Amino acid sequence: MILLKTKKGDILILFFLLIALTGWLLQNYIWPDVEDKIAIIEIDGQVYQEIPIDTSDIQELIIDLPEDNQIHIVVEKDSIHVEDASCPDKVCIRTGAISKPGQNIVCLPNKVVVFIAGPGDSNIDDLSF
Amino acid sequence: MTKTKTITLLGLLIAQALALHVIERFIPVPIPIPGVKLGLANIITLFTIIILGFKEAILVVIVRTFLGSLFAGGPSSFLFSVIGGLFSTVIMYMLYKWFYRFFSIPTISIAGAVAHNIGQIAVASFIVSNLNLFYYLPALIISGVITGFFIGLAVQFALKPLKIILRIQ
Numbered sequence: 001m002i003l004l005k006t007k008k009g010d011i012l013i014l015f016f017l018l019i020a021l022t023g024w025l026l027q028n029y030i031w032p033d034v035e036d037k038i039a040i041i042e043i044d045g046q047v048y049q050e051i052p053i054d055t056s057d058i059q060e061l062i063i064d065l066p067e068d069n070q071i072h073i074v075v076e077k078d079s080i081h082v083e084d085a086s087c088p089d090k091v092c093i094r095t096g097a098i099s100k101p102g103q104n105i106v107c108l109p110n111k112v113v114v115f116i117a118g119p120g121d122s123n124i125d126d127l128s129f
Numbered sequence: 130m131t132k133t134k135t136i137t138l139l140g141l142l143i144a145q146a147l148a149l150h151v152i153e154r155f156i157p158v159p160i161p162i163p164g165v166k167l168g169l170a171n172i173i174t175l176f177t178i179i180i181l182g183f184k185e186a187i188l189v190v191i192v193r194t195f196l197g198s199l200f201a202g203g204p205s206s207f208l209f210s211v212i213g214g215l216f217s218t219v220i221m222y223m224l225y226k227w228f229y230r231f232f233s234i235p236t237i238s239i240a241g242a243v244a245h246n247i248g249q250i251a252v253a254s255f256i257v258s259n260l261n262l263f264y265y266l267p268a269l270i271i272s273g274v275i276t277g278f279f280i281g282l283a284v285q286f287a288l289k290p291l292k293i294i295l296r297i298q
Contacts, residue, residue, distance in 0.1 A: 005233065006233055007230070007231055007232055007233045007236070008231050009228060009231030009232040009233075009236060010232060010233055010235075010236045012232065012236055012239075012240060013236060013239055013274060013278075016239065016240075016243055016270055016273075016274050017270075017271070017274060019267075019270060020266075020267040020268075020270040020271050020274075021267070023266055023267035023270070024267045027264065027267070031264065042257070042258075042259060044257075044258075045257065045258030045259070088201070088203050088206075089206065091163045092163075094161050094163075095161055095162070095163055096161050102261060102264040103264060104259070104261045104262060104264060104265075105163075106163050106253060106257060106262060108205050108206070108209065108253055108256060108257065109203060109205045109206075111256060111257050112257075113257045113259045113261070113262075115259070115261045115264075
């Protein structure tokens with residue numbers, strides 16, 4: 001493996017890993033884990049619905065979106081996931097269920113975001129722009 | 130290199146980048162985080178930067194992402210991947226052109242992959258106007274380091290034989 005010669009600047013990799021680690025530690029600070037979590041569904045930057053996920057029973061939401069698109073969201077106890085969506089990439093379905101504050105499901109083609117927030121984050125607009 | 134040879138090579142590179150771009154969508158990634166991917170087409174981008182130069186690499190990225198979104202994806206995925214791709218190309222070119230003494234090819238590729246992921250998150254959070262998307266940034270940086278390393282190795286190993294085949298230098 002002579003081809004794997006390293007150079008001085010390759011320490012940049014460590015720098016990246018350090019940033020990632022810091023980010024990870026910051027996650028708990030920016031999005032602390034709390035009781036009474038709510039799931040916020042946003043469409044095109046506007047809050048569409050807020051659902052408490054700690055207590056609620058199974059709920060199914062089918063939301064009609066512009067241009068005949070649909071997104072099918074299922075709320076279970078402590079988690080929320082996208083069951084089906086009429087987008088080409090299906091990233092939102094593959095993301096699976098989310099349950100921790102900060103975690104989010106994005107459907108980019110339909111501009112839908114589902115994310116978890118604590119109860120005190122009703123002024124969540126501070127986080128969005 | 131003659132002009133004809135450059136044009137022919139560019140056509141080949143774009144075709145290969147497009148093939149990798151499309152094939153990549155069919156390779157399942159075990160980590161269910163939006164944005165995590167192999168970035169196979171980056172092999173061609175980095176190779177183009179080294180062999181041909183900046184303008185050619187930008188051209189390859191734009192044409193590849195445009196055609197790629199026609200084959201699979203759609204208009205929203207074009208904006209998404211073209212900005213990530215251009216950002217990563219600019220970063221890789223600067224590192225290669227001015228700091229080649231300090232960085233090995235895998236590291237340049239890693240920087241490109243990380244830049245690509247950051248660019249994508251920025252575009253995505255702009256499209257949906259929600260900064261919560263940066264939640265996945267640490268995971269995307271880690272995944273960029275891992276995939277970028279192997280992509281860079283692929284370029285490093287391919288470079289010497291390809292230069293001989295193409296009769297460059």
